[in-house]
Amino acid sequence: MSWTDERVxxxxxxxxxxxxxSQIAKELGGVTRNAVIGKVHRxxxxxxTTGAPVAAAGTAPKPSxxxxxxxxxxxxxxxxxxxxxxxxxxxxxxxxxxxxPEPTPRPSNVTPLRKAIVPAGQPLPPQPSANEISPxxxxxxxxxxxxxxxxxxxxxxxxxxxWPIGDPATEDFYFCGLPVQQGKPYCEAHVGVAFQPxxxxxDRRR
DNA sequence: CCCTGATTCGC
DNA sequence: GCGAATCAGG
Numbered sequence: 001m002s003w004t005d006e007r008v009x010x011x012x013x014x015x016x017x018x019x020x021x022s023q024i025a026k027e028l029g030g031v032t033r034n035a036v037i038g039k040v041h042r043x044x045x046x047x048x049t050t051g052a053p054v055a056a057a058g059t060a061p062k063p064s065x066x067x068x069x070x071x072x073x074x075x076x077x078x079x080x081x082x083x084x085x086x087x088x089x090x091x092x093x094x095x096x097x098x099x100x101p102e103p104t105p106r107p108s109n110v111t112p113l114r115k116a117i118v119p120a121g122q123p124l125p126p127q128p129s130a131n132e133i134s135p136x137x138x139x140x141x142x143x144x145x146x147x148x149x150x151x152x153x154x155x156x157x158x159x160x161x162x163w164p165i166g167d168p169a170t171e172d173f174y175f176c177g178l179p180v181q182q183g184k185p186y187c188e189a190h191v192g193v194a195f196q197p198x199x200x201x202x203d204r205r206r
Numbered sequence: 207c208c209c210t211g212a213t214t215c216g217c
Numbered sequence: 218g219c220g221a222a223t224c225a226g227g
Contacts, residue, residue: 002219003218003219020209020210020211021210021211022209022210031220032220032221033210033211034220034221034222035219035220035221036220037210037211037212037213037220038212038213038218038219038220038221039218039219039220040211041211041212041213042218042219046211046212154227155208155227157207157208157209158208158209159208160208
């Protein structure tokens with residue numbers, strides 16, 4: 001495939017939106033992330049670090065490509081290869097999406113500021129407000145937590161289970177880290193308790 | 207190991 | 218101009 005106008009535009013758009021090179025490549029198809037990065041550089045729109053939030057979608061800045069200074073390359077911007085501004089860190093576990101099922105989990109109540117933080121040492125009950133979660137699912141979770149990868153916040157990726165385990169106020173806190181279920185933020189076991197098939201409350205008027 | 211972007215350099 | 222290979226980093 002070649003860099004047609006359309007493809008280049010999509011590239012610009014997505015890059016502007018902060019999409020990663022690999023994502024863009026995936027979207028475009030027929031190219032690798034390397035190709036995308038290469039193109040990005042050739043287009044001269046590498047630094048996405050403009051201090052300003054890069055969420056301006058649809059608003060193409062239309063950067064006028066400076067009239068090439070005939071007088072040699074005087075203002076050659078030296079770019080220290082350090083400015084790197086990593087993308088937002090993996091978002092903390094936030095069960096929130098899907099359609100009907102409502103996220104019931106609050107594995108460890110993350111108490112914000114000072115306010116009676118649970119004294120470390122007392123293993124928190126798996127579920128604050130036990131309810132109609134399939135006992136099976138619960139059992140499964142407890143099992144999984146034994147074999148969890150126990151990864152840190154920094155190690156979370158799109159394909160690692162983000163289910164928090166333990167007390168955030170303690171060293172004994174980590175994330176499940178097992179392979180997530182396609183699309184979901186959690187592994188199979190945790191998806192099971194995170195997203196209820198909506199059982200109670202079905203007297204919906206429509 | 208997964209991923210990210212940056213650079214190089216033969217084509 | 219292109220992009221695989223490689224590098225540097227999280």
